[in-house]
Amino acid sequence: MRSLKIILLSSAFNGLTQRAWLDLRQSGHKPSVVLFTDEATVCRQIEESAADLVICPFLKDRVPQQLWSNPERPVVIIHPGIVGDRGASALDWAITQQVSRWGVTALQAVEEMDAGPIWSTYEFSMPADVRKSKLYNGPVSDAAIYCIRDVVEKFASDFVPTPLDYTQPNVIGRLRPNMKQADRTxxxxxxxxxxxxxxxxxxxxxxxxxxxxxxxxxxxxxxxxxxxxxxxxxxxxxxxxxxxxxxxxxxxxxxxxxxxxxxxxxxxxxxxxxxxxxxxxxxxxDGSIVNHPFNEATYQPIRYRESGHVGELTFEFYNGAMSTEQCQRLVAALKWAKARDTQVLLIKGGRGSFSNGVHLNVIQAAAIPGLEAWANIQAIDDVCQELLTARQLVVSGLTGSAGAGGVMLALAADIVFARAGVVLNPHYKTMGLYGSEYWTYSLPRAVGSEIAHKLTEECLPISAFQARQMGMIQDIGPRCPREFSQWLLQQASGALTDEKYAALRARKASMDLQQIEHCREVELAQMQRDMVHNRQQFAEKCRNFVFKRKTCRTPQRLIAPWALEREATLIA
CATH class of the missing domain: 3.10.25.10 (Formyl transferase, C-terminal domain)
Incomplete structure (x- = not known):
C-alpha cells in the first residue's frame, strides 16, 4: 500500500488520537494533526494541505460542509457506537442501559450528524460494571484502531462505503438524544x-x-x-x-x-x-496496606500481596494524578513493602492510567499553587527514591498510559514491562517544566543521552513498541488487563534468574547513589524556578489545563512536514 497523507482532525490530542497517530506512522503513513479551533481555520488548514484522507478519532464539533462535501477527500468520523447508533452520548447510554454488546463505527461525514455511509465497524462484548473512561480507553480505543486501519486499507482500494439503512435487521443502533442530568438522576x-x-x-x-x-x-x-x-x-x-x-x-x-x-x-x-x-x-x-490485606473488591487505592518471592504493590489514583498526600501514602507503603522478606518488588498501576505525575487540579486549588506544586514534586521524587534504593530487584508494570513524571516513575525500576497499546509521553516541556523524578538519571540510563534529549525536546508520544526498541521498556505483555497482570507476575517471578536481565541486575549492583542524588538536586533547582518563580509560564499552563481551555492553534510539533511545506509554498 502506498504511503498516505492523512489528517487527524480532533478536538484534542487525546489518548485515542495519539494511538491513531502512532499506529498510522508505524504502518508507513504520514499523519498530521489538526485540532479543531474555529471553522474557517480548520477548513483552510485542511484544504491547503493536499491530504488524501481526513479521519476524526475524537471530534466534538460538527464537520464543516466545505470539508465533508469534497468527494475527492472523504472525512471519516470514528463514532463510539454500533452501526446505526447516533448522538454524542453513545457510551453514556450503553453503560446506563447495560447493553451486552457494543462497538465502534467509522462513517463518512455528511450534513446529518452520524448518519453517513459506513466504512468499517467492530463490535465487542460489553464489560460488566465498567466506567466510561475505562470503556473508552480500553475496548473502544482498540475497536477504533481496528476501524482506522480498515478505513485506510479500503481507501487505498477505491472502496465505496455502505449507506446507513435502518431497514436492515442487523442495524440495531438508533439516534439517541444527548444525555442530560435528568437522565442521570x-x-x-x-x-x-x-x-x-x-x-x-x-x-x-x-x-x-x-x-x-x-x-x-x-x-x-x-x-x-x-x-x-x-x-x-x-x-x-x-x-x-x-x-x-x-x-x-x-x-x-x-x-x-x-x-x-x-x-x-x-x-x-x-x-x-x-x-x-x-x-x-x-x-x-486507616487504609494502609499494613492493616488491610489485598482485596480487589474493596476500595484500596494502594494494595499489596505476595506471591512466592515477589511482593506486588498496586497503586490506583484517579486519572493517574498523584497529589502530595497520595505520594506520601505511596512512600509509606513502599517503605513497608521494602522491609518484607521478598526478593522482587513489583509495582503496577490499576485499571486506568499508570501515572501522569503531579496532581495539577490539587495544585491549582491550593492557596499558593506554586508552593503546592513544589511540595508535590518533592513528594513524587521521594516515591522514585524509594524505588531506586530498594534492595529488591524492582519491576514496574505499565498497566496503562503514562505521561511526564509517571513515565519517569516507572523508569526508576530496574526492569520495566508495558501492556500492549499503552502510550507514553516522556516529556515535561509543554507544561513549562524542566522535569524531575530523577529523569536526568533514569531516562539516559535507559535510552542513552541522545535519545533522552530528543524525547524531552520533541514532546511527542511514543508507543510501547517504540519504547521497547529504544530500551525504555524490556518487553510488552497482553492487551487484556487481566491477562497482562498474570503475565506481569510471571515475568517478575522469573526476573531474578532470566539471563535476558543479567545486565540489568548487574547495573543495579553498581548504582552510584551519590550521582543519583546529585541528579535530584539539579532537577529540583530547575523545578523551583519553574514552579515557584514561574520561569516558563507553568502557572498559566496549569490553569489552562485544569479549566480545559480550548487551544487556539495546533502545536507545530503535531503538524507533519508535508503539511507545513504545502502551507509555506502557498504563503510564498
Missing part, C-alpha cells in the same frame, strides 16, 4: 449498584449532579462497599474518598466538583478536599 435511597452505574456512565465528563453534605456536587470515581447506614449520610473518610450510605449498602466517592454559581468556574478535586471543614465528625479509616 438518582436518590440516595436507590441501591448502590444503580447509583454506581449512573456515576460510571458520567465518568470523566460531565459527572452526576447530586446533593451531598448540604451542597450540590458532580460525583465521580465510585466504588462499592458493603457497609450501610441512613441513605445520603457520610459514614467514613479514607484517604481522599468519602463513604456515603445508599438504600442497601454504600459507595466510596473519590472525586467531586462543586456546582458552579453563575459566572464561576469549578473543577474536579478529591472528595476530601472539596468537603474540607464538613468532615470533622466523620470517622477516618
Amino acid at each position: 438518582f436518590s440516595w435511597h436507590d441501591c448502590a449498584q444503580f447509583i454506581k452505574r449512573s456515576i460510571d456512565a458520567a465518568d470523566g465528563q460531565p459527572g452526576v449532579l447530586a446533593s451531598l453534605a448540604g451542597g450540590q456536587y458532580y460525583l465521580y470515581d465510585a466504588h462499592l462497599d458493603s457497609r450501610s447506614g441512613m441513605p445520603g449520610k457520610m459514614l467514613a473518610v479514607q484517604d481522599d474518598a468519602v463513604l456515603v450510605a445508599t438504600g442497601d449498602h454504600s459507595l466510596w466517592i473519590g472525586s467531586l466538583k462543586r456546582k458552579a454559581q453563575p459566572g464561576e468556574e469549578t473543577f474536579k478535586l478529591p472528595a476530601r478536599y472539596v468537603l474540607a471543614g464538613q468532615l470533622d465528625a466523620i470517622p477516618v479509616l
Whole structure:
C-alpha cells in the first residue's frame, strides 16, 4: 500500500488520537494533526494541505460542509457506537442501559450528524460494571484502531462505503438524544449498584449532579462497599474518598466538583478536599496496606500481596494524578513493602492510567499553587527514591498510559514491562517544566543521552513498541488487563534468574547513589524556578489545563512536514 497523507482532525490530542497517530506512522503513513479551533481555520488548514484522507478519532464539533462535501477527500468520523447508533452520548447510554454488546463505527461525514455511509465497524462484548473512561480507553480505543486501519486499507482500494439503512435487521443502533442530568438522576435511597452505574456512565465528563453534605456536587470515581447506614449520610473518610450510605449498602466517592454559581468556574478535586471543614465528625479509616490485606473488591487505592518471592504493590489514583498526600501514602507503603522478606518488588498501576505525575487540579486549588506544586514534586521524587534504593530487584508494570513524571516513575525500576497499546509521553516541556523524578538519571540510563534529549525536546508520544526498541521498556505483555497482570507476575517471578536481565541486575549492583542524588538536586533547582518563580509560564499552563481551555492553534510539533511545506509554498 502506498504511503498516505492523512489528517487527524480532533478536538484534542487525546489518548485515542495519539494511538491513531502512532499506529498510522508505524504502518508507513504520514499523519498530521489538526485540532479543531474555529471553522474557517480548520477548513483552510485542511484544504491547503493536499491530504488524501481526513479521519476524526475524537471530534466534538460538527464537520464543516466545505470539508465533508469534497468527494475527492472523504472525512471519516470514528463514532463510539454500533452501526446505526447516533448522538454524542453513545457510551453514556450503553453503560446506563447495560447493553451486552457494543462497538465502534467509522462513517463518512455528511450534513446529518452520524448518519453517513459506513466504512468499517467492530463490535465487542460489553464489560460488566465498567466506567466510561475505562470503556473508552480500553475496548473502544482498540475497536477504533481496528476501524482506522480498515478505513485506510479500503481507501487505498477505491472502496465505496455502505449507506446507513435502518431497514436492515442487523442495524440495531438508533439516534439517541444527548444525555442530560435528568437522565442521570438518582436518590440516595436507590441501591448502590444503580447509583454506581449512573456515576460510571458520567465518568470523566460531565459527572452526576447530586446533593451531598448540604451542597450540590458532580460525583465521580465510585466504588462499592458493603457497609450501610441512613441513605445520603457520610459514614467514613479514607484517604481522599468519602463513604456515603445508599438504600442497601454504600459507595466510596473519590472525586467531586462543586456546582458552579453563575459566572464561576469549578473543577474536579478529591472528595476530601472539596468537603474540607464538613468532615470533622466523620470517622477516618486507616487504609494502609499494613492493616488491610489485598482485596480487589474493596476500595484500596494502594494494595499489596505476595506471591512466592515477589511482593506486588498496586497503586490506583484517579486519572493517574498523584497529589502530595497520595505520594506520601505511596512512600509509606513502599517503605513497608521494602522491609518484607521478598526478593522482587513489583509495582503496577490499576485499571486506568499508570501515572501522569503531579496532581495539577490539587495544585491549582491550593492557596499558593506554586508552593503546592513544589511540595508535590518533592513528594513524587521521594516515591522514585524509594524505588531506586530498594534492595529488591524492582519491576514496574505499565498497566496503562503514562505521561511526564509517571513515565519517569516507572523508569526508576530496574526492569520495566508495558501492556500492549499503552502510550507514553516522556516529556515535561509543554507544561513549562524542566522535569524531575530523577529523569536526568533514569531516562539516559535507559535510552542513552541522545535519545533522552530528543524525547524531552520533541514532546511527542511514543508507543510501547517504540519504547521497547529504544530500551525504555524490556518487553510488552497482553492487551487484556487481566491477562497482562498474570503475565506481569510471571515475568517478575522469573526476573531474578532470566539471563535476558543479567545486565540489568548487574547495573543495579553498581548504582552510584551519590550521582543519583546529585541528579535530584539539579532537577529540583530547575523545578523551583519553574514552579515557584514561574520561569516558563507553568502557572498559566496549569490553569489552562485544569479549566480545559480550548487551544487556539495546533502545536507545530503535531503538524507533519508535508503539511507545513504545502502551507509555506502557498504563503510564498
